[in-house]
Amino acid sequence: MLAYILRRLLALLPMWLAVSFLTFSIMYLIPGDPLVSILGPSASPEARARMLESMHLNDPFWVRYGKWLSSAAQGDMGDSIFLDRPVTQAMAERFGVTLALGVGALLFALLLGLPAGILSAIRRGRLLDTSVMTTALVGLSTPEFLLGLVLIYVFAVELRWFPVGGYVPLREDFLDGVRHLVMPCFTLGFIWAALVARMSRATMLDVMNTDYIRTARSKGLGEWTVVWKHALRVAASPITTVVGFVIILIVSGAFITEIVFSLPGMGNLIVSSVLKRDYPVVQGAMLFIATGVLLINLLIDLLYAYLDPRIKYD
Amino acid sequence: MTSGKGTPSAWERFVAGLRRALRQRPIVFGGALLVLIVLASLLGPLFSPHSPNRLTVAFLEPPSATHWFGTDNFGRDILTRALHGARMSLAVGLMTALFSSLLGTIIGMIAGSSKRLDAVLMRMMDVVMAFPSLLLAMAVLAALGRNVTNILIALSIVYTPRTARVVRSSTLSVREEVYIEAARALGIPWWRILARHVLPNVFAALIVQATFVFAYGVLAEAGLSFIGVGIQPPAASLGNMLGDGRSIIREAPWMSFFPGGVIFALVMGINLLGDGLRELFDPRLRKR
Numbered sequence: 001m002l003a004y005i006l007r008r009l010l011a012l013l014p015m016w017l018a019v020s021f022l023t024f025s026i027m028y029l030i031p032g033d034p035l036v037s038i039l040g041p042s043a044s045p046e047a048r049a050r051m052l053e054s055m056h057l058n059d060p061f062w063v064r065y066g067k068w069l070s071s072a073a074q075g076d077m078g079d080s081i082f083l084d085r086p087v088t089q090a091m092a093e094r095f096g097v098t099l100a101l102g103v104g105a106l107l108f109a110l111l112l113g114l115p116a117g118i119l120s121a122i123r124r125g126r127l128l129d130t131s132v133m134t135t136a137l138v139g140l141s142t143p144e145f146l147l148g149l150v151l152i153y154v155f156a157v158e159l160r161w162f163p164v165g166g167y168v169p170l171r172e173d174f175l176d177g178v179r180h181l182v183m184p185c186f187t188l189g190f191i192w193a194a195l196v197a198r199m200s201r202a203t204m205l206d207v208m209n210t211d212y213i214r215t216a217r218s219k220g221l222g223e224w225t226v227v228w229k230h231a232l233r234v235a236a237s238p239i240t241t242v243v244g245f246v247i248i249l250i251v252s253g254a255f256i257t258e259i260v261f262s263l264p265g266m267g268n269l270i271v272s273s274v275l276k277r278d279y280p281v282v283q284g285a286m287l288f289i290a291t292g293v294l295l296i297n298l299l300i301d302l303l304y305a306y307l308d309p310r311i312k313y314d
Numbered sequence: 315m316t317s318g319k320g321t322p323s324a325w326e327r328f329v330a331g332l333r334r335a336l337r338q339r340p341i342v343f344g345g346a347l348l349v350l351i352v353l354a355s356l357l358g359p360l361f362s363p364h365s366p367n368r369l370t371v372a373f374l375e376p377p378s379a380t381h382w383f384g385t386d387n388f389g390r391d392i393l394t395r396a397l398h399g400a401r402m403s404l405a406v407g408l409m410t411a412l413f414s415s416l417l418g419t420i421i422g423m424i425a426g427s428s429k430r431l432d433a434v435l436m437r438m439m440d441v442v443m444a445f446p447s448l449l450l451a452m453a454v455l456a457a458l459g460r461n462v463t464n465i466l467i468a469l470s471i472v473y474t475p476r477t478a479r480v481v482r483s484s485t486l487s488v489r490e491e492v493y494i495e496a497a498r499a500l501g502i503p504w505w506r507i508l509a510r511h512v513l514p515n516v517f518a519a520l521i522v523q524a525t526f527v528f529a530y531g532v533l534a535e536a537g538l539s540f541i542g543v544g545i546q547p548p549a550a551s552l553g554n555m556l557g558d559g560r561s562i563i564r565e566a567p568w569m570s571f572f573p574g575g576v577i578f579a580l581v582m583g584i585n586l587l588g589d590g591l592r593e594l595f596d597p598r599l600r601k602r
Contacts, residue, residue, distance in 0.1 A: 018441040029457040137589070141582035143533050145540045145556055146574035149563060153571075157564050252446030259541050260560065270449065271541050274456045286453055290444040297444075 004305065008298055015294055020072065023286045024065050027279045068283075077284035082276055087284035090269060097167055097265035098254055101188065104181050105250050105257075108189025110243065113196025118235075120197070121204030122227060132197060139194025144253050148187040148260035155183060165262035184261040188253050192246045199242040200235070207231045237307040244300030248293050338594055344586025351580050355400035364391035366398045367548045374566045384568040386558065396573045399552040402545060403532045403580060406465060410531030411524045413470035418477025419520060423508050425478065426485025436482065439475035447472045451534060452543050465544055469534055473527045480523045484516035491515075518595035525588035529581050536577050552577045 039047055052058050055078075056067055071077065077087040116136070120129040156164040162183050170177035207213065208231055216226045255267035262268075266285060273281035322330070335341050359366070364381070370389035377384045383392035425435040442450065454468035488494060489512070497507050538544030539553030540560075547554055552573045559569030 015437070015441060015444070018437070019444050022441055022445075023453075026453045026457045137582070137585060141529075141578055141585050143536055143540075143574070143577055143581070145537065145553075145560075146570075146578060149556065149560060149570045149574065153563055153567050248446065252448050255448055255452075256537050256541060270452070271543065274452045274543055277456065279456070282453060282456060286445065286449060289446060289449060293444045293446070 001306075005302060008301065012294055012298060016291060017069075019290045019294065020069055020287055021065070023283055023290065024068055026286075027283045028061060028064075030277065030279055072284070072287055077287070078280040080273075080281045081278045082273075083278070083281070087280050090281060091266060091285060091288060094264055094266045094269050096169070097263050098258070098267060100170065100177075100181055101184055101254055101257065101263060101265060102247070102250050104185030105188035105192070105254075106243075106247060108186055109192040109196050109246050109250070111193075112190065113193035113246075114200055114239070116193070117197035117200030118204050118227075118232070121201045121208060122223070124205065129201075133201070136194040136197045139191050140198075142191060144187055144191060144256045145260050147190065148184070148257060151183045151187060152260070165260075167263050167265075180261075184257050184263060187260070188250055188257045191253070192249055195249070196242055196246055200239050203235045203238045203242075204231060207235045210234075237304050240303050240307060241300055244296055244303075247296055251289060251293065335590070335594055338590040340586040341590030341594065344583045344588075344590060347579060347583030348587060351400055351576070351583065352404060355397045355404060358397040359394060359401075362391070362394040362397070364394045366390065366395045366550050374562070374569075376566075377568055377572075383572040384566065386555070386569050387562060387566070392555070392569060392572050395550040395555060396552065396576050398550040399555055399573060400576050400580060402462075402549070402551050403535060403577065406462070406469070406535040407528045407531035407584070409466050410469040410473060410534075411528040413466065414473040414477050414527050415520060415524045417470065417474045418523075419481050419513070419516075421474065422478040422481025423485050423512060423516070426482040427489055427504065427508060427512065432482075435478070439478050442471065443475045445472075447530070447534060448537060451538060455538070455543055460543060460546055462545065465535060465538065469531050472534070473530060477520070477523050477527065480519050481516050484519045485512055488512050488515045522588060522592045522595060525584060525591055529584040529588065532577065532581055532584065 039051060043051075056064055059067070068078070075088055077091075079086050080090050083090050116132045120132040123129050152164055155161045163180055166180055168177045168180050213226060213231055216230045217223075221229075254265065255271055257263070258265045258267035259271060266289075270282060270285045273279075273285070367390065370385070372381070372385045372389040374387055375381055375385040375389075381391050381393065383396060386392055386395070421435055421439070425432045445453075450472050451465075451468040454471060455464055458464040458467065494507060494511055497511055502510075535544055535551065536553030536556070539551040540557040542554070542557060545551035545554055547558070555573040556570050556577075559566065559571075559573070563570055
């Protein structure tokens with residue numbers, strides 16, 4: 001297993017290099033003079049020369065990429081143009097918000113999606129199955145921003161149960177912090193709960209149609225024992241993949257949810273940086289998130305290999 | 315009407331296929347919803363007495379007989395704008411599905427049939443997939459500039475790897491079939507084998523995938539426009555209409571909910587169609 005993990009980690013390196021290259025190249029393509037957006041159109045030639053020097057803008061592409069990559073590998077992604085602080089600091093300040101949103105959304109997605117999917121597989125074709133699958137289809141067809149706005153209108157504007165938006169750190173005031181997070185987490189979680197429900201239902205149906213489940217039933221075992229002791233154990237590894245997939249989707253969907261609920265997270269930072277062309281931040285955030293996605297994928301593969309004894313480590 | 319040789323003609327096969335498709339309830343419902351939205355978005359603006367972009371003094375009027383969906387903070391008719399927005403969503407979604415299918419099919423079929431290129435091409439697809447789709451689309455738009463053409467380019471790049479993966483795996487399973495071996499033994503060139511024998515067999519999977527990319531494309535365009543990175547005002551997009559309505563949802567909920575309802579109905583229609591097509595093409599699912 002250890003050799004397998006090491007081999008997978010080594011295989012990650014060229015992928016990471018390719019990801020960093022793509023990140024750098026896209027930002028390199030940005031048209032217009034970056035100095036105009038940093039210093040303004042009326043900057044003196046001396047100030048421009050100083051900035052060109054300090055940002056290595058005179059260097060050729062490969063030299064700039066090399067410098068950026070070696071700094072990034074050491075955790076230094078340069079300075080933000082507009083925030084007056086290092087990119088890593090700007091990201092670190094906002095990462096906690098996105099993490100809280102992501103964890104809450106994942107909890108909703110799993111707590112709603114997994115039981116719904118498994119139960120509707122067991123009760124296939126019945127009313128429960130039809131209602132769950134219809135709700136799942138509705139979930140998959142609803143954009144996060146629409147669901148978020150509906151929740152804001154009903155629960156914040158009309159009923160006044162939750163605040164319209166904003167963020168209170170959980171460390172400062174736990175209960176108020178949770179109140180601010182419930183609607184954003186539900187918004188993001190509900191939509192992916194739909195996906196979790198559909199995928200876990202399909203997986204369970206595959207497992208329930210296998211010979212050993214038939215054998216377990218013919219032994220006279222009760223339906224719940226068959227489901228809990230036999231089917232769920234086998235369905236666990238494909239479901240792990242679904243969970244990993246959903247984590248990545250939550251990272252992706254967090255941008256919009258953060259904007260809807262005015263949460264000061266990474267998504268909000270990235271969107272405002274894209275709009276202001278603060279490319280060191282966009283570059284840094286892209287590399288950070290893509291690295292996270294690569295690591296999550298690796299973790300899921302390893303967990304899959306660990307859970308499913310049929311997978312060989314070679 | 316038979317071809318006289320005992321084998322059904324193309325027309326007969328089409329009618330039989332259509333009959334089978336119409337037996338799938340999701341295809342009928344989804345198709346009907348889509349046809350309704352397409353017709354409304356194409357014909358509606360022709361009959362509407364309002365202009366989508368003309369500013370009037372009828373600010374924030376609630377739904378009425380004159381303005382069925384109400385008006386926005388610039389006095390523009392929301393129904394007319396929503397129909398124009400739906401046109402934009404349909405166009406972006408369809409073109410994204412078309413371009414990513416085309417690119418994905420080429421890459422997927424080459425990867426699936428060439429052992430030499432397989433690893434390189436699929437690792438390239440993995441690199442693109444390491445970025446969350448909206449993030450990559452936003453970055454591409456930041457680099458290329460924000461307009462409709464670049465939105466299409468960005469979304470096509472983002473969704474090509476998924477299609478390439480689906481086509482590759484279908485190609486891999488078709489590659490081992492005896493008729494492909496026979497075609498190879500006859501000396502038929504590889505590109506012809508791909509076009510004449512492999513493509514028709516991966517077509518079902520491709521159509522289903524394209525339907526889902528259509529839905530993703532509509533949602534992604536709406537999302538990008540909602541956060542201000544996509545279609546730029548005053549051009550109407552369902553996403554930027556919702557974005558405009560967000561800050562005054564307390565005073566004018568109709569500004570957000572009507573365009574939102576149109577996006578929902580559109581994506582629901584496409585998803586139903588996709589689910590129905592998948593069941594139609596995958597007999598294993600039909601038994602479920």
